[in-house]
Amino acid sequence: MPTVVKCPTCQADVIWSEQSPNRPFCSKRCQLIDLGEWSFENNKISTAITSNTQMDAQDQQDMLEDIEAMLAKSEDSFFKE
Structure with missing residues (x-):
C-alpha cells in the first residue's frame, strides 16, 4: 500500500511516489x-540561541581566516584578487 501524506499547504492527501x-x-x-x-x-x-552555540569574536575571526585560506588555495580564478 502506498504511503499517503498531507499536503503542507492545503492538507489534501498526496500519494508519496x-x-x-x-x-x-x-x-x-x-x-x-x-x-x-x-x-x-x-x-x-x-x-533559541544559547551561550553554547554563540561564537565569540575570536572564533568568528578564526573561521573567516580558515575560509580565506581555503579560497586562496583554490585553482578557480574567481576567488583570486
Missing part, C-alpha cells in the same frame, strides 16, 4: 504558495 512529482505538495500551485510564504518570511526555522 513518482506519480506525485510535486510531493509532498499536491500540486505546483501549493508548492508555489509555500515558496511564497518562505520568501515573505512567514515561515522560518528558528531556534
